[in-house]
Amino acid sequence: MTSSDEQPRRGRGRPRSPGAEEKILHAALEEYTEHGWAGFTMDGVARRAGFGKSTLYLRWADKDALLTDAVRLRTRVILEVDTGSLHGDLTALATAAFREYADPEGWARFRMLIDTASASQPLGQFTRELSGRHREVIEGVFQRARDRGEFSGDVAPLSVTDLIYGAGLFFALGRRLDHRQVEEEELTARVADVVNVVLDGLIRRPPAEK
Amino acid sequence: MTSSDEQPRRGRGRPRSPGAEEKILHAALEEYTEHGWAGFTMDGVARRAGFGKSTLYLRWADKDALLTDAVRLRTRVILEVDTGSLHGDLTALATAAFREYADPEGWARFRMLIDTASASQPLGQFTRELSGRHREVIEGVFQRARDRGEFSGDVAPLSVTDLIYGAGLFFALGRRLDHRQVEEEELTARVADVVNVVLDGLIRRPPAEK
Amino acid sequence: MTSSDEQPRRGRGRPRSPGAEEKILHAALEEYTEHGWAGFTMDGVARRAGFGKSTLYLRWADKDALLTDAVRLRTRVILEVDTGSLHGDLTALATAAFREYADPEGWARFRMLIDTASASQPLGQFTRELSGRHREVIEGVFQRARDRGEFSGDVAPLSVTDLIYGAGLFFALGRRLDHRQVEEEELTARVADVVNVVLDGLIRRPPAEK
Amino acid sequence: MTSSDEQPRRGRGRPRSPGAEEKILHAALEEYTEHGWAGFTMDGVARRAGFGKSTLYLRWADKDALLTDAVRLRTRVILEVDTGSLHGDLTALATAAFREYADPEGWARFRMLIDTASASQPLGQFTRELSGRHREVIEGVFQRARDRGEFSGDVAPLSVTDLIYGAGLFFALGRRLDHRQVEEEELTARVADVVNVVLDGLIRRPPAEK
DNA sequence: TTCTAAACGAGACGGTACGTCCCGTCTTGTG
DNA sequence: CACAAGACGGGACGTACCGTCTCGTTTAGAA
Structure with missing residues (x-):
């Protein structure tokens, strides 16, 4: 505190x-x-x-x-995207996530988060911000998609954030281990891959039972 | 060295x-x-x-x-799965990944990896093991799937590993931040979600078409 | 420094x-x-x-x-004797010297001094204290003796200090090598010997040419 | 055999x-x-x-x-002087002593001796060599002087060795503390001083009479 | 104004870990 | 066997940083 x-x-x-x-x-x-x-x-x-x-x-x-x-x-204010399409929203979120981990300060924030999660004392407020707040954003995105008729069925928001953020993190980790810079093109390509996989996987065969 | x-x-x-x-x-x-x-x-x-x-x-x-x-x-211990189906192979890989991060020692290894990746000196050999070796495994899995006719088209193996491992990591991170135990049922359910999403996304609309 | x-x-x-x-x-x-x-x-x-x-x-x-x-x-503590006679002054000085080396702490100081003198860095200030300061005391003693008419002629003060201190040191060294205690009587007897020899040698046939 | x-x-x-x-x-x-x-x-x-x-x-x-x-x-073999006169013998002994302490190796030997004398365990053999053997030499010198009629009366040999050796040691110590070389001229002059003082003190008014 | 309390810069303090060096022991292979 | 090589447990070296502490100095509101 x-x-x-x-x-x-x-x-x-x-x-x-x-x-x-x-x-x-x-x-x-x-x-x-x-x-x-x-x-x-x-x-x-x-x-x-x-x-x-x-x-x-x-x-x-x-x-x-x-x-x-x-x-x-400086924990980044989670952007409240509304691009008008599910694909656009997810791309915006994924891009933000990938950029966060590619950025040295964002990387430092993640390191801190890992250490924090390894500590013994709970960090209620922080947890809520991170996982809770992100969940709301993702739920909003899918709710709007449902309203637009782009998407039907349930979805486990955390699964989606985990997939997207996780992919972004490991993308950045790979670059760091190789001491390679993150190229803008590569980042957008990878974001597109991830969004496509997630989107198609969710739409065609949603994990509805969850 | x-x-x-x-x-x-x-x-x-x-x-x-x-x-x-x-x-x-x-x-x-x-x-x-x-x-x-x-x-x-x-x-x-x-x-x-x-x-x-x-x-x-x-x-x-x-x-x-x-x-x-x-x-x-022990990070090198990468299981060489061959269950006879793409779905089975991916499930096995994902389960191993989720378990690794759920395990305290596995979590510590990941923390170390993060700290290590933040250091200045390059880690050539290590990178090859981590990303390279994993890549081979994933490529083997998809090659066999192609041989069996389950799957056609290219795929970016790293994207797949990033998705699966990333999801596993953030799953464990969420549990840790909440100071909740990882339940076996929940883990398998989440693995199933992730595998389904990845598999459907790849098969129906592989990123390679792009 | x-x-x-x-x-x-x-x-x-x-x-x-x-x-x-x-x-x-x-x-x-x-x-x-x-x-x-x-x-x-x-x-x-x-x-x-x-x-x-x-x-x-x-x-x-x-x-x-x-x-x-x-x-x-504490090496600096040099007594400023003035007993009224050359013999008395020298006896006082010699007794102090003999006691210094007979005392465990004084012996340790001498050991340190030996180690110190073997080191590479110069010890300017210290030298002045040790040899210079002692010289002044000895010169004072002989000056007063000359004023009193007890003694005429020059004397090399350092020779005198070397004789007295050296005798004291070797006296203590001999006792230590034999693991014998220093007896008070023996100490005073030896001091008397040394003072007599030095005094007679100086008065009868001073090393005037120095 | x-x-x-x-x-x-x-x-x-x-x-x-x-x-x-x-x-x-x-x-x-x-x-x-x-x-x-x-x-x-x-x-x-x-x-x-x-x-x-x-x-x-x-x-x-x-x-x-x-x-x-x-x-x-390499403890120097104590020289068995016999120059034909007391003055000559003492000068030879004193010169050897002064040279010993002026020599780096001789100085090292003395340091060792000091450390040895500070240790707890007795060193019989070594002690006998050092103090005992030296005593014999001195006694021989004075015995011959008595035989020649140069000198009469008793003398405490240890007092004489202590005076001479002690003077030599402090002479060398002073030079070392100043980081000055020992000049040959200075050494012989100092030896002459010491021998004269000791000799005159002993002959005119030997401590033994008292 | 004068007084008082807190914030502040500076840096000494006890303590702990660093990475290096050496001691005296040990364990191998070679002569 | 003696010997060369060198790994080993242990412990001191001198450095750096932590978190605490004590100074003197500054800055405001209270008296």
Whole structure:
């Protein structure tokens, strides 16, 4: 939990530097992106952000808390697509997902997510954002498709997000392991593949029983 | 660079303890499983494995190298399925993938893989194993399907592996974020969904036509 | 280079623990006394002194530097004798020297000094203290003797200190090699011998040409 | 029947390399002279001597034993002077002593002696050589002087050796602390000073009378 | 204004892990 | 057997970072 939601804390004393959180979180994300877990140091973040270490520890309990917050800070607002067709909507979602993982910051966010999921303490709010919020978007997409008559039958939204996001993640992972850049053309081609497979699989023979 | 490929190094001097690599890698995986990146220490691994630190550093240059090798330890075990039908083969592959990520050790291997893929040094050999070897398996599966007349047309094997493995990963991730156990029924149901979608999507409208 | 001369270092930041130097140097001397060069460890000194290793390395560059400083710790205490006679002054000086080497801590300081003198880096300041400061004392003693008319002619002060200190050292060395205690009577007798020899040798036939 | 100390160890097996001890001890002394305690390593000695480490440990129990032996190996044969005069004999002895401490190897021997004297276990043989043997020499010198009528009265030989050797040691120590070379002229002048003081002190007013 | 409380920069502190080096032991193969 | 080679457990080295702490300095509202 972070202090960023709290009200300005009326009272005496010198008020907290405005904009400090923002700068520090930004610096933290950059350091993490560049150096990974190892090589991500509180001293380094403080230096890069231009603050003293005490300022960091005044706001976050420890390294993990800062990193968690840094990831949350810029967690991409899930786009609310409505292109008018199921194919278009899924393509837009898949493209966004593929881009997210191809982007260094997005990749860092995913790493954090993995670590988070490996920790013991639950992270209710974060979970809801990620899986819950995504589910709503996907359900909206399919509801509109049903309304348009493009699609009939049930669908397990999580299966669809898992397929699309998973494909995007492993696409990016393969590139990273090879230390190859992600080419724009390749990305769109792969997105098209994935959308086609998912769409055809769902329409022709939906896993309706689920 | 790893020592696991080298021949026993004929010559004088005391030979390296047989089985040491295996034990150390196993200990490393356990430590990582329990403590994650932070809290994963060379001293800890050495102690758990029952070896001196120098024995570790004689085989691996640093923490990263050990971790990389530990990932490789069992990831290579790729089942060579041949159930007699495309549907059966894919189901077997997908089930194995889902189980891998549902398993704590498999999950740890994946975490390591993520950290590894974020490092700076290339991992040539490893990439070939991971993506290359998997590709061969998938290609074998589809080749046999083609021979049996179940399937015609090309397919991008990596797309298929990405879809299946990705779905398995996000399935496990969702469970972990919610701190829910993976139920056997749910796993098989989800595998069935994924296989159906992939199979129908590929057969009815293979991405290769494009 | 040592930190003991520096002024309190005006400025920000937490000030260095007062008395830390003293405690650490004392602990170092004790460890050296007990274990010698081998077995004298920075971790051991830190533990004994009750400080973290970083506190040690913040003040001394390495083991040698700490040892060098520990030698200096009390060696500087040179008594400023003035008994009213040359014989009395020399007896006092010689007694102090003999006692220094007979004392375990004094012996340890001498061992350190030997190791230190074998090192590569120069010890300018220290040299001045040791040989220079002693010289002044000896010169003062002889000057006063000349003023009193007890003694005429020049003398090489260093020769005198070398004679007295050297005799004291070898006296203690002999006892140590035999694992015999230093008896008080024997010490005073030997001091008397040495003073008499030096004094008579100087007065009757001074090494005036020097 | 052989007159050598060690029998060649008749028996099966490969005989010990002849001359190995000599070479190793020589290498050990060189390493110690160059690097001091720190920096004196068994691996280093083995490499320099051209033997394997096991060969060293087959002959000496540990580092200390090797070093002790190395020092003993070349401990200078105490010269049996007889110049025909007390002054000449003492000058010869003192010159030898001063040279011994000025010489790097002699200095190393002295360091070893100090460490030895600080250890707990007694070193009978070594002690006898050093203090006992030297005593005999000094006593011989004074006996001959008495026979020649140059000198009458008793003398405490250890006092004399302590004075001379001690002066030589501190002379060398001073030079080392200053990182100055020992000049030949300076050495002989200092020797003359010391001999004169000692001789005059002893002859005019021998401590024995008192 | 003066006072007071908090935020802040700086950096010392105890502690822990890093990766390196060496000791003394051991285990092999060769001479 | 002696010996070369070198792996091994153990432990100290000197470095780097964590999270805590104590200073002096700054910045505001309260008195």
